[in-house]
Structure formats: C-alpha cells, structure tokens
Amino acid sequence: MDPRNLLEVRNLTMRFGGIVANNDVSFDVAQGSITALIGPNGAGKTTVFNCLTGFYRASEGTIHLAGDQGCAPLEVGGLLSKPLIGGSYLVARAGIARTFQNIRLFREMSVVENLLVAQHNHLDRNLLSGALGLRRYRQAERDGIERAFHWLRVMDLEEDANRLAGELPYGRQRRLEIARAMCTGPRLVCLDEPAAGLNPREKADLAERIQHLRNEHRVTVLLIEHDMSLVMGISEHIVVLDHGEVIAAGDPQEVKNSPAVITAYLGADDDEEGAA
Amino acid sequence: MSTHASPTFIRPLREAGVTFVLALIVFGPISGLVLDGYSIEPHLGRPLLIASIVAAGRLLFGVLEQTPFGQKLLARNARKASGGVTVARGDEYKLLYFVVPLVIAIGVTLPFVANKYWLGNLILALIYVLLGLGLNIVVGLAGLLDLGFVAFYAVGAYFLALGAQYLDIGFWTALVCAPMLAACFGAVLGFPVLRMHGDYLAIVTLGFGEIIRLVLNNWLDFTGGPNGASVPAPTIFGLEFSRIAKQGGTPFHEFFGLEYSSDYKLMFTYLVLLVVVLLMVRFLTKLRQMPMGRAWEALREDEIACRSLGINHVIVKLSAFMMGAMTGGLAGVFFATYQGFVNPTSFNFFESALILAIVVLGGLGSTLGVIIAALVLTLLPEVLREFADYRVLAFGALMVLMMIWRPRGLIRPKRPHFAPEV
Numbered sequence: 101m102d103p104r105n106l107l108e109v110r111n112l113t114m115r116f117g118g119i120v121a122n123n124d125v126s127f128d129v130a131q132g133s134i135t136a137l138i139g140p141n142g143a144g145k146t147t148v149f150n151c152l153t154g155f156y157r158a159s160e161g162t163i164h165l166a167g168d169q170g171c172a173p174l175e176v177g178g179l180l181s182k183p184l185i186g187g188s189y190l191v192a193r194a195g196i197a198r199t200f201q202n203i204r205l206f207r208e209m210s211v212v213e214n215l216l217v218a219q220h221n222h223l224d225r226n227l228l229s230g231a232l233g234l235r236r237y238r239q240a241e242r243d244g245i246e247r248a249f250h251w252l253r254v255m256d257l258e259e260d261a262n263r264l265a266g267e268l269p270y271g272r273q274r275r276l277e278i279a280r281a282m283c284t285g286p287r288l289v290c291l292d293e294p295a296a297g298l299n300p301r302e303k304a305d306l307a308e309r310i311q312h313l314r315n316e317h318r319v320t321v322l323l324i325e326h327d328m329s330l331v332m333g334i335s336e337h338i339v340v341l342d343h344g345e346v347i348a349a350g351d352p353q354e355v356k357n358s359p360a361v362i363t364a365y366l367g368a369d370d371d372e373e374g375a376a
Numbered sequence: 377m378s379t380h381a382s383p384t385f386i387r388p389l390r391e392a393g394v395t396f397v398l399a400l401i402v403f404g405p406i407s408g409l410v411l412d413g414y415s416i417e418p419h420l421g422r423p424l425l426i427a428s429i430v431a432a433g434r435l436l437f438g439v440l441e442q443t444p445f446g447q448k449l450l451a452r453n454a455r456k457a458s459g460g461v462t463v464a465r466g467d468e469y470k471l472l473y474f475v476v477p478l479v480i481a482i483g484v485t486l487p488f489v490a491n492k493y494w495l496g497n498l499i500l501a502l503i504y505v506l507l508g509l510g511l512n513i514v515v516g517l518a519g520l521l522d523l524g525f526v527a528f529y530a531v532g533a534y535f536l537a538l539g540a541q542y543l544d545i546g547f548w549t550a551l552v553c554a555p556m557l558a559a560c561f562g563a564v565l566g567f568p569v570l571r572m573h574g575d576y577l578a579i580v581t582l583g584f585g586e587i588i589r590l591v592l593n594n595w596l597d598f599t600g601g602p603n604g605a606s607v608p609a610p611t612i613f614g615l616e617f618s619r620i621a622k623q624g625g626t627p628f629h630e631f632f633g634l635e636y637s638s639d640y641k642l643m644f645t646y647l648v649l650l651v652v653v654l655l656m657v658r659f660l661t662k663l664r665q666m667p668m669g670r671a672w673e674a675l676r677e678d679e680i681a682c683r684s685l686g687i688n689h690v691i692v693k694l695s696a697f698m699m700g701a702m703t704g705g706l707a708g709v710f711f712a713t714y715q716g717f718v719n720p721t722s723f724n725f726f727e728s729a730l731i732l733a734i735v736v737l738g739g740l741g742s743t744l745g746v747i748i749a750a751l752v753l754t755l756l757p758e759v760l761r762e763f764a765d766y767r768v769l770a771f772g773a774l775m776v777l778m779m780i781w782r783p784r785g786l787i788r789p790k791r792p793h794f795a796p797e798v
C-alpha cells in the first residue's frame with residue numbers, strides 16, 4: 101500500500117443478483133485529501149460507500165485502509181468476516197465514519213445525545229461505575245459532553261444542543277449528521293450527498309465547513325455530490341462513476357475536460373448537473 | 377374529511393351502519409348465546425343493545441369529526457401522536473426533591489395502615505411495576521418486541537421454589553442468584569435470535585415463553601408439574617416468617633414475643649420489594665443517561681446509524697435483553713415468596729400480554745409512565761371488584777381508548793438536558 105494513501109480500493113465489484121452495481125472499481129484516497137465521487141444517479145456511488153463502510157460485503161475486490169500510526173493496513177472485508185465478532189461496526193472503529201444520503205439521525209433523542217452515542221466507544225460503559233457515579237465515569241462523561249459541544253460549535257449548531265434531532269430544519273440535520281460522524285474520531289469521513297436539498301447559501305457554507313474539517317481537524321474527506329461547482333471548488337481528486345464503472349479520475353481540470361465524462365453527463369440527460 | 381360549514385350526516389350514518397353490523401357479528405356469539413347448564417339460551421337483545429351503543433358512538437365520532445371543534449381536537453391529537461417527546465429544560469428536578477421523599481414516605485407507611493387484602497394487592501402491584509420496568513428496557517428502550525417475557529419471571533420464581541427444595545437455598549440467596557440465572561437465560565435465548573428483526577423476534581420470544589411454561593408443566597419429577605412447588609417463607613437474620621420454624625431458626629413472632637400473624641411476612645415482603653423497586657427506578661433513571669442506556673435508545677431509533685458509529689449492535693441488544701430478563705427474574709422471586717407456592721399457570725401468555733400492555737400504555741420508554749400504568753392496571757380491577765367479569769373487556773376498551781387518545785402512551789419520556797462547562 102502506498103504510504104501517501106489512506107484508502108485503496110482495488111477491483112471492487114458488487115453484484116445484487118443479476119444487477120452489477122459496481123464493476124471493477126479501483127481508486128485511491130490520499131491522506132488528508134478531499135476526494136469526490138461523482139456520477140449520474142444510479143451510477144453506484146452509494147453502493148461504493150456501503151462497501152467501504154462495511155454495510156455490504158463486496159462480491160470481489162479489496163478495500164484497504166492504512167493502519168493507524170504505523171500499524172499494518174486493514175482490509176474491510178476481513179473485518180466483516182471475523183468469526184463471531186465481525187461486523188460493520190468494526191469498520192467504524194477502524195476509523196471510517198459516514199453520513200447517509202437519506203439522513204439517519206436518532207430523531208427522538210436530543211442533539212447532544214446524538215453526539216454522545218457517537219462517542220460510545222470512548223466513554224466509560226461499565227454499568228457499575230455509572231450506577232455508582234465513580235470519578236472515572238463522571239470524567240469520561242464530562243469529556244464526552246465537552247467534545248459534543250466542541251463539534252456543535254464547529255458545525256454552528258450550539259444553540260440547538262437541547263432540541264430533538266428530528267425537529268431541526270433540514271440543513272441543520274445534515275450538519276448534525278456530519279458532526280455526529282466526526283464525534284467518532286474518524287480518519288476518513290464519507291459524506292453521501294451532504295448538499296442535497298440545501299439552498300445555494302447553505303451549500304457555500306457547507307463547502308467552507310468541509311474544507312475547515314480537513315484543514316483544521318486533519319480528517320480525510322470522501323464525498324459524493326451532484327453539485328458540480330461545489331465538487332470542483334473543494335476537491336483535489338475526483339473519481340467519476342457511470343453504470344458502476346470508473347470512467348475517469350483525476351484533478352478537477354482533467355475531469356472537466358475528459359470526453360468520457362462529458363458524454364456520460366450530457367448523454368445521460370441535458371442538464372449539466374445531472375439529475376440532482 | 378369535508379370542510380363544509382355544516383356537517384353532513386350521510387357518510388357518518390353509512391359508517392355507523394357498517395359499524396353496527398360488524399359489532400353485531402363480533403358481539404352476537406359472545407353475548408347473544410348464554411350457556412345455561414347444558415342448554416344454550418339465546419339472548420338476542422343484548423348484542424343488539426351493545427351494537428347500538430357502538431354504532432351510536434361511531435355516529436357521534438363521525439359528526440364531531442366534521443365540526444371545527446372536533447377537527448381542532450384531532451389536530452391536537454395528531455400533534456401529540458407524532459413524537460410528543462421533549463427535551464428537559466434542566467430545572468425540573470427541583471420538584472423531585474419534594475415529590476420523591478413524599479412518595480417514599482407514603483410507600484413505607486402503607487403496610488402499617490393497609491389490611492392484609494390490600495397489602496397483598498400492593499405487593500402484586502409492585503411486582504408488576506418491576507416486571508413493567510424490566511420489559512420496558514427491552515421493548516421501550518431497545519425497541520425489541522419480546523412476547524415471552526414471562527419466561528424470565530418464571531425462571532426467577534421457580535429458582536426460589538426448586539432451589540429451596542433441592543439445594544436448600546433461601547430468599548436472600550435467591551434474590552441475588554435468580555436475577556443472574558434469568559440473565560443467563562436471556563443471553564442463551566438472545567444470542568441466536570437477536571440478529572432477527574421485529575416480527576421474527578416477537579414470534580421466537582413468544583415460543584420461548586411457551587416452551588418454558590410447557591417444560592415446567594410436564595417435567596413432573598423435577599418441577600412438580602401442574603401441582604407446582606411450595607416456597608419457604610422468607611427469613612431475616614435467621615428469623616423465619618412462619619408459624620413454626622421449618623428451616624431450623626426461630627420464628628419471627630416468637631423472637632419478638634408477638635402473636636403469630638401472616639401479616640408480618642407480607643409486610644416484610646412488601647418492604648424489601650419496595651426497596652428493590654426504588655433502587656431499580658433510581659438505577660434505570662441513571663441508566664438512561666449512561667452510554668449503555670443511550671445506545672439502547674439509539675438502537676431503537678436507527679440500527680444502521682448505530683453500526684456506522686462503531687456500536688456493536690448485537691452486544692447492545694444482548695445487554696438490553698439480559699438486563700430485562702434480570703429484572704423479570706427478580707420479580708419472580710418476590711412473586712414466589714408472596715404466594716408461598718408456584719405453578720405453571722401463573723406464567724401463561726396472558727401474563728406476558730399484560731406486562732406488554734403496561735409498557736405500551738405507560739408510554740414506551742417512560743419509567744414514570746410504566747409505574748403508573750402498572751399500578752392502575754393491577755389495582756383498578758381490585759377496586760372494581762364487582763365488575764370482575766368484565767375485566768378483560770374493560771381492558772380491551774381501555775387499550776382502544778388509549779390508542780385514540782394517546783397512541784404513544786400515557787407519558788412520553790423527556791430527554792435529559794445538557795450544558796457545556798463554563
């Protein structure tokens with residue numbers, strides 16, 4: 101594995117019965133980069149995310165995540181197939197966090213609670229120390245609350261801290277989902293259409309925040325997005341999928357001028373932004 | 377729904393007609409034919425009367441629905457139905473400093489003023505509170521539908537009865553060990569089935585509950601089968617609550633030079649039970665703000681999101697299942713002690729359904745709601761003794777009314793308030 105890469109996807113193929121959602125997909129995500137995954141609707145982008153984050157077991161191919169602090173690289177498929185304890189939650193613990201195309205918040209819990217659940221593995225889960233209110237437990241809980249408020253400030257949600265997640269306006273729910281993903285302390289955060297349904301001002305604001313996450317909080321971002329100006333503006337590397345296959349990859353200029361991309365987008369429909 | 381100024385009667389009338397026919401079909405065989413000795417007597421008036429009442433209710437509802445007042449009422453209900461969960465402001469706790477000591481004081485004085493009959497009812501009510509709290513963890517917090525909860529209740533009760541018979545254990549040992557054993561049963565059942573969802577889980581747990589009951593019923597040599605098993609009286613510091621010492625100690629009343637009365641045993645059971653319930657309530661209140669409790673609720677809200685956050689959903693579900701089972705086992709010990717005797721008929725499906733009703737009516741996830749529902753559903757039938765025959769009917773009617781009035785239960789839980797450190 102190239103030490104400059106955080107994630108290496110090789111020959112990923114995902115089949116659902118007869119449907120081939122991803123066919124021989126390979127790409128890299130460099131450490132500390134903002135990488136975008138684009139393509140028309142139904143191209144298989146979300147399926148790639150589901151494979152990366154361990155929700156689907158890839159039919160073929162490998163997904164390697166660089167090891168943390170000099171450890172050996174991890175293979176996502178291997179984490180899933182561990183006997184007895186294997187599962188997608190291990191992928192999250194390895195440092196890949198994600199958001200969902202259709203927001204999945206804990207709607208009937210408060211905003212802070214959403215962020216505390218995300219820190220589950222960093223808190224003191226011992227029932228006894230919690231019931232007795234030991235110092236260790238109280239300290240961990242206080243730290244968790246502090247961390248939650250830290251990310252609320254970063255995503256500009258502090259005044260909503262004590263509201264129900266489900267009653268926030270749509271744009272704020274999207275930001276809360278990103279904050280929640282960040283609370284797990286990830287190395288790679290995968291955002292599935294974070295700007296979908298936002299107005300232009302909110303989109304610009306979101307673009308700024310994503311860059312801020314990468315620059316100030318040292319997290320690598322992998323992003324699915326339909327809004328071309330947003331994608332071209334913030335990403336260093338773009339991978340284009342169509343019909344489950346990678347048709348182009350490179351920096352924004354290269355991708356913009358690639359004939360394959362132009363045909364895929366203009367051939368698919370007349371709208372330059374695809375069917376957003 | 378029509379928005380005309382004056383309500384139309386045609387549709388409500390038609391609906392009421394259909395309701396009348398349906399009610400006739402439902403109530404006809406139940407109340408129209410009365411078994412008298414060996415013959416069946418027709419009482420056709422009764423189903424007609426009941427069906428007319430139901431149809432009149434439907435007509436009233438249909439007309440009210442069209443008036444502005446009715447629509448306002450419906451809108452308010454709809455708002456309540458969707459969610460109704462709120463976040464605490466963070467200053468509600470002041471009231472608790474007053475209410476909690478008051479409730480405890482009343483709880484402690486009750487056994488000294490209540491007669492034997494009511495003391496027994498209170499014990500049963502508290503047992504159901506405990507059962508409700510246990511099932512509330514599984515169904516209300518973790519969102520796992522468990523229709524066989526009574527199995528763990530039976531495990532607790534039979535552990536004391538059979539343990540006393542074969543291993544010579546007493547009340548206190550059972551109080552510690554039975555919950556653990558019940559939790560083990562929970563784990564054994566839970567591990568293979570918790571990968572299932574919703575309906576499948578409900579069916580498997582339903583089966584498990586029946587299996588336990590059938591085993592208790594049919595394993596004559598070990599459990600005593602339908603004849604049940606007797607349970608020794610509890611002891612305190614070696615003093616027995618029985619007329620003559622059977623376990624080698626001194627009877628409680630002799631030690632203190634009192635007349636023998638079985639009230640002492642009931643009082644003792646009640647007080648220990650009260651302490652256990654209070655501790656349990658305190659623990660559960662804390663638990664809801666602990667990582668494990670939060671993970672349970674998060675799992676109920678969205679399992680996929682939980683997995684994406686690195687939460688091992690199987691372990692979290694298993695812990696909820698075990699914690700619920702443990703509480704059920706604890707309740708079983710008290711039930712066995714109170715009755716002095718256990719047999720399998722106490723652990724049939726109706727019992728599971730009753731506990732589930734307590735949790736649902738109380739408001740899934742709300743500790744206070746579950747306590748109120750348990751007290752109401754167990755004490756009210758005793759108050760209305762004369763109507764005992766109609767208990768199940770009233771129960772059904774209550775369920776229907778609640779589903780209309782408060783589909784999400786009596787009390788919706790409040791989310792805790794958090795503030796950053798300054």
Ligand SMILES: Nc1ncnc2c1ncn2[C@@H]1O[C@H](COP(=O)(O)OP(=O)(O)O)[C@@H](O)[C@H]1O
Binds near residue numbers: 144
């Ligand atoms: N669980 C699934 N079962 C069957 N087909 C699926 C499943 N998930 C995705 N697909 C199919 O894979 C294709 C790609 O879907 P998706 O990855 O959601 O596209 P995108 O996110 O790029 O819009 C679609 O044709 C979709 O029908």
Ligand SMILES: [Mg+2]
Binds near residue numbers: 145146147201
């Ligand atoms: Mg998608």
